[in-house]
Amino acid sequence: MPDPTSELPFVILDALRPISQRRILNRRGSAVWDVETETRRYAVKLGYPIAPTPEWPAQPWTALAPAREGAVFHRLDLDDIAYGEWELGTWNIQPWHEGPDLYGLWEPCRADGSAIEPHVSVALSCAKALARLHAQGWSHGDVQPAHFIIGPDRTHLIDLALAHGQPVPPSYDFPYRGCLVHYEAPEISRSILERGVAEPTPAADVYALGASLFISATGWRAVAYPDDASRPQQRKAIVNATHRPVNMAGPLGVLINGMLAYDIEKRPSIDEVVKALN
Ligand SMILES: Nc1ncnc2c1ncn2[C@@H]1O[C@H](COP(=O)(O)OP(=O)(O)O)[C@@H](O)[C@H]1O
Numbered sequence: 551m552p553d554p555t556s557e558l559p560f561v562i563l564d565a566l567r568p569i570s571q572r573r574i575l576n577r578r579g580s581a582v583w584d585v586e587t588e589t590r591r592y593a594v595k596l597g598y599p600i601a602p603t604p605e606w607p608a609q610p611w612t613a614l615a616p617a618r619e620g621a622v623f624h625r626l627d628l629d630d631i632a633y634g635e636w637e638l639g640t641w642n643i644q645p646w647h648e649g650p651d652l653y654g655l656w657e658p659c660r661a662d663g664s665a666i667e668p669h670v671s672v673a674l675s676c677a678k679a680l681a682r683l684h685a686q687g688w689s690h691g692d693v694q695p696a697h698f699i700i701g702p703d704r705t706h707l708i709d710l711a712l713a714h715g716q717p718v719p720p721s722y723d724f725p726y727r728g729c730l731v732h733y734e735a736p737e738i739s740r741s742i743l744e745r746g747v748a749e750p751t752p753a754a755d756v757y758a759l760g761a762s763l764f765i766s767a768t769g770w771r772a773v774a775y776p777d778d779a780s781r782p783q784q785r786k787a788i789v790n791a792t793h794r795p796v797n798m799a800g801p802l803g804v805l806i807n808g809m810l811a812y813d814i815e816k817r818p819s820i821d822e823v824v825k826a827l828n
């Protein structure tokens with residue numbers, strides 16, 4: 551079958567008139583292009599439906615995700631965004647954010663015998679990015695290290711396709727069925743196991759930020775399970791087990807331990823996280 555995202559759809563070429571373009575990723579119903587125009591650099595996301603595989607059930611929602619994210623951007627009043635439909639699904643255009651992601655930036659901390667400590671200022675910038683979103687009435691729903699881009703001026707929290715909190719157009723909406731399980735809070739995993747759906751919340755985002763900081767600094771998933779565990783097995787481990795001991799020095803260790811609390815009420819709010827790191 552021809553590769554449907556190997557070229558940009560005409561609607562994007564027409565809207566942006568690129569002077570250069572490069573597809574940087576194509577997986578699981580989503581392709582991302584890095585596009586430069588005369589004036590600005592953009593990320594262009596193309597969604598398309600995917601057929602079932604042994605690992606993944608059929609996921610028609612991947613076709614809708616870019617437009618859903620575009621609608622969230624719109625509600626957030628962000629500049630320079632657009633979204634719409636192409637032959638196989640939906641697309642969005644958003645400003646390109648320069649910089650490494652959290653996992654990449656903290657790679658030196660994970661090297662064997664490394665004495666390099668993760669920078670508290672980086673953790674603070676990630677917490678501030680999430681705090682901005684929560685303050686605007688949204689939960690992200692898919693917090694993970696790859697979604698924090700550490701820019702020279704500020705950190706950007708990307709991939710808002712699963713964010714919840716305010717209405718999005720019903721034609722582009724779809725139920726929340728969890729995120730990457732390594733970052734899923736126990737109450738989300740339990741809800742997915744029991745009902746197939748869940749509700750993203752600020753408290754679950756705080757847990758996911760704790761798990762993201764922990765894995766980026768140490769290389770360890772917050773909750774232990776075998777690499778080849780199925781997704782239901784991973785979720786059962788999250789629901790039934792306690793997280794690994796957070797043996798990181800300094801203020802980050804204490805804070806992450808609290809963020810990974812099993813009980814929602816025991817987790818700090820994102821504002822408390824920001825305050826603790828400031
Ligand atoms: N605005 C952006 N600026 C820079 N890179 C981006 C941007 N949006 C996406 N990317 C890159 O594309 C990858 C996938 O994007 P993401 O929004 O997470 O889409 P997906 O739905 O495929 O997970 C990111 O991890 C990042 O490397």
Ligand SMILES: [Mg+2]
Pocket residue numbers: 697709
């Ligand atoms: Mg993503």
